[in-house]
Amino acid sequence: MQDRNHLARVETTHQVHIIENGLIDIPMLQILKPDGTLHDEAQEPALSEDVARKIYDTMEYIRVLDERMIGAQRQGRISFYLASTGEEAAAVGSAAALSPDDMIMSQYREQGALAYRGYTTSQFMNQMFSNEKDPNKGRQMPIHYGDKALNFMTISSPLGTQIPQAAGYAYGQKMAGNDAITICYFGEGAASEGDFHAGLNMAAVLKCPVIFFCRNNGYAISTPAAEQFAGDGIASRGLGYGVKTIRVDGNDPLAVFAATKRARELALEERCPVLIEAMTYRLAAHSTSDDPTGYRSREEEDKWRAKDPIQRMAKWLQQKGWYDEAANKQLIDETRQEVLKALKEAEKVSINPIEDIVSDVYDEVPWHLKEQLDNLKDHIRQYPDAYPKTSGRVK
Amino acid sequence: MAKMNLLQAINNALITVMDQDERVMVFGEDVGHFGGVFRATSNLQEKYGRGRCFNTPLTEQGIIGFANGLASQGSVPVAEIQFGDYIFPAFDQIVNETAKFRYRSGGQFSCGTLTIRTPYGGGIAGGHYHSQSPEAFFAHCPGLKIVIPRNPYQAKGLLLASIRDDNPVLFLEPKRLYRASVSDVPEEDYELPLGKADTVQEGSDITLLGWGAQIEILQKAADMALEDGVSCEIIDLRSILPWDADAVAESVMKTGRLLINHEAPLTGGFASEVAATIQDRCFLYLEAPIARVCGLDTPYPLAHEKEYMPDELKTYEAIKRTLKY
Numbered sequence: 062m063q064d065r066n067h068l069a070r071v072e073t074t075h076q077v078h079i080i081e082n083g084l085i086d087i088p089m090l091q092i093l094k095p096d097g098t099l100h101d102e103a104q105e106p107a108l109s110e111d112v113a114r115k116i117y118d119t120m121e122y123i124r125v126l127d128e129r130m131i132g133a134q135r136q137g138r139i140s141f142y143l144a145s146t147g148e149e150a151a152a153v154g155s156a157a158a159l160s161p162d163d164m165i166m167s168q169y170r171e172q173g174a175l176a177y178r179g180y181t182t183s184q185f186m187n188q189m190f191s192n193e194k195d196p197n198k199g200r201q202m203p204i205h206y207g208d209k210a211l212n213f214m215t216i217s218s219p220l221g222t223q224i225p226q227a228a229g230y231a232y233g234q235k236m237a238g239n240d241a242i243t244i245c246y247f248g249e250g251a252a253s254e255g256d257f258h259a260g261l262n263m264a265a266v267l268k269c270p271v272i273f274f275c276r277n278n279g280y281a282i283s284t285p286a287a288e289q290f291a292g293d294g295i296a297s298r299g300l301g302y303g304v305k306t307i308r309v310d311g312n313d314p315l316a317v318f319a320a321t322k323r324a325r326e327l328a329l330e331e332r333c334p335v336l337i338e339a340m341t342y343r344l345a346a347h348s349t350s351d352d353p354t355g356y357r358s359r360e361e362e363d364k365w366r367a368k369d370p371i372q373r374m375a376k377w378l379q380q381k382g383w384y385d386e387a388a389n390k391q392l393i394d395e396t397r398q399e400v401l402k403a404l405k406e407a408e409k410v411s412i413n414p415i416e417d418i419v420s421d422v423y424d425e426v427p428w429h430l431k432e433q434l435d436n437l438k439d440h441i442r443q444y445p446d447a448y449p450k451t452s453g454r455v456k
Numbered sequence: 457m458a459k460m461n462l463l464q465a466i467n468n469a470l471i472t473v474m475d476q477d478e479r480v481m482v483f484g485e486d487v488g489h490f491g492g493v494f495r496a497t498s499n500l501q502e503k504y505g506r507g508r509c510f511n512t513p514l515t516e517q518g519i520i521g522f523a524n525g526l527a528s529q530g531s532v533p534v535a536e537i538q539f540g541d542y543i544f545p546a547f548d549q550i551v552n553e554t555a556k557f558r559y560r561s562g563g564q565f566s567c568g569t570l571t572i573r574t575p576y577g578g579g580i581a582g583g584h585y586h587s588q589s590p591e592a593f594f595a596h597c598p599g600l601k602i603v604i605p606r607n608p609y610q611a612k613g614l615l616l617a618s619i620r621d622d623n624p625v626l627f628l629e630p631k632r633l634y635r636a637s638v639s640d641v642p643e644e645d646y647e648l649p650l651g652k653a654d655t656v657q658e659g660s661d662i663t664l665l666g667w668g669a670q671i672e673i674l675q676k677a678a679d680m681a682l683e684d685g686v687s688c689e690i691i692d693l694r695s696i697l698p699w700d701a702d703a704v705a706e707s708v709m710k711t712g713r714l715l716i717n718h719e720a721p722l723t724g725g726f727a728s729e730v731a732a733t734i735q736d737r738c739f740l741y742l743e744a745p746i747a748r749v750c751g752l753d754t755p756y757p758l759a760h761e762k763e764y765m766p767d768e769l770k771t772y773e774a775i776k777r778t779l780k781y
Binding site for chain 2: 140141191192198199200201202205217218219220250251253254255256281282283284288289290350351355356412413415417418419422429430433437440441443444447448450451
């Protein structure tokens with residue numbers, strides 16, 4: 062019987078030899094130079110004009126959506142927003158390399174992946190206005206999207222919880238013989254949570270077809286990566302857990318696409334997890350509750366603005382002859398109008414009726430919640446003016 | 457005296473104790489240079505250096521495990537969990553370690569110097585991951601103290617007492633009041649006692665018991681009831697564990713009626729514990745069943761937040777029902 066104890070294969074040494082971090086250099090895949098031209102030795106991924114345009118248009122769409130929704134939050138129309146400015150290529154480029162059957166378990170800055178899947182502007186708005194057209198029934202703060210039809214798991218705020226869940230979901234896909242994988246997005250901050258370590262280890266040991274996609278965007282709210290970890294980023298941890306790993310330039314949509322495509326092939330063919338660390342930068346504030354001027358400089362941000370993934374891809378598209386300046390401008394204008402129109406519509410839609418305060422807690426409403434709902438309805442009937450969002454429909 | 461909001465009072469308490477005791481260290485997610493997402497720890501890193509006020513990696517179980525080790529070594533950790541809703545990865549460290557260190561070692565080791573600060577509660581459009589009131593989970597855990605202030609004056613005095621108390625304290629801060637509540641706060645050092653309730657208003661017909669941000673709600677309901685000629689006694693429990701059963705029982709023996717209000721769900725909420733103890737101690741004095749005005753037994757909603765809240769109208773109606781019983 063084969064000795065399955067890994068330690069039995071360890072070579073011996075007879076000198077006190079401490080291994081230090083940095084001995085293994087993990088390179089970063091970059092296909093497009095920051096100026097949008099191809100590296101000489103780089104291989105252009107097989108991208109049709111349609112897919113290339115869709116990646117680009119989705120990034121532009123998300124940038125406009127983010128700008129408009131930050132504005133809407135400042136006007137007090139929604140309570141909260143969280144932008145992905147500067148990081149669009151990480152979410153969109155990876156989503157483009159997946160099959161629509163693949164499950165997406167995201168953190169909260171991957172609206173680009175959701176838009177690429179086909180989530181509409183109205184769907185975005187209904188979630189953000191917590192109205193009754195949102196299938197999540199207005200139960201979570203803005204940006205916590207979820208759509209079963211698009212294989213996009215409803216987002217949770219607590220960080221990192223989706224990482225071991227993704228291992229479990231992928232294991233189920235494998236056991237069911239599905240021709241699909243799971244992708245799990247998270248940030249370098251969330252990778253400090255215990256769930257990251259549990260999730261990677263379990264996925265490796267149980268051979269789960271899952272892509273762990275880390276957006277290393279440099280900051281967890283105000284905490285810079287330098288105060289988050291002392292090792293070589295997140296990629297070095299994948300090796301420790303026996304997980305195939307690749308580091309990629311997160312601001313290079315072609316590199317992200319190529320890395321994710323290869324990771325998906327490996328996950329599916331070898332039934333194993335793959336870790337991708339996408340190096341990027343959170344140009345946006347953490348959220349509308351945050352002000353980055355308190356913890357980083359304008360100069361630092363400007364350095365990263367120069368590496369903008371959208372401009373980089375626009376230049377590449379131009380070289381391919383796939384870029385039309387006028388059409389692009391029109392797309393941006395139309396998106397702005399579409400967002401505004403959908404926003405105005407969504408804010409007029411009512412919230413769910415009061416009955417939904419007790420639904421979905423269990424599969425069926427138990428006696429004590431029925432009783433609590435009845436009491437609440439009596440109370441609302443007594444003071445309809447105090448509960449204007451629901452009293453109109455309480456008969 | 458200075459006018460301070462609740463955040464400033466907490467900041468002021470931390471400065472007071474960090475000035476006096478070099479063993480005090482303040483840490484958590486974003487608490488360093490940034491001063492915490494609510495700015496409760498503003499300027500502490502500049503004042504006391506990165507060794508004593510620092511950002512941690514983003515891991516709640518790590519923060520509390522680290523704090524337990526630091527406390528057992530003899531330092532005085534004041535650990536921040538960014539939102540009460542995010543304390544659960546640290547549940548094992550708190551329940552099985554913080555609370556049992558002293559007991560399991562026969563008193564040789566303890567985490568008595570540890571204070572865990574965390575914002576709790578709703579009313580901020582935060583939905584179920586930024587609004588929960590987790591006090592009852594921890595009230596079931598022998599070895600912890602749980603303290604909740606209702607205003608800036610209380611916050612400074614109770615936090616100083618919590619940090620200096622030789623037992624681990626979970627200090628829950630009502631985030632709805634962080635900037636909304638302003639009061640006169642002494643700039644000098646003072647402590648308010650742990651384990652002691654505070655009578656906010658004297659009355660004769662019914663005792664209204666609550667803590668934290670709900671004291672405001674009780675006050676509004678008491679004002680409404682006063683228009684009907686009902687005299688309410690309002691008690692702020694302040695400490696959930698150990699709690700001041702004597703003070704509550706004494707008040708109920710006077711008024712004959714008790715109403716308890718908390719934001720957390722009804723079932724298994726701390727009101728249940730109070731009700732059980734008070735019916736035992738005051739059975740023959742009670743003129744009506746003990747009333748509980750609490751959150752529903754659901755996750756904390758977003759769109760239906762207003763409907764969920766145990767607000768002054770629900771409290772007022774419960775006062776009337778209790779008086780009419």
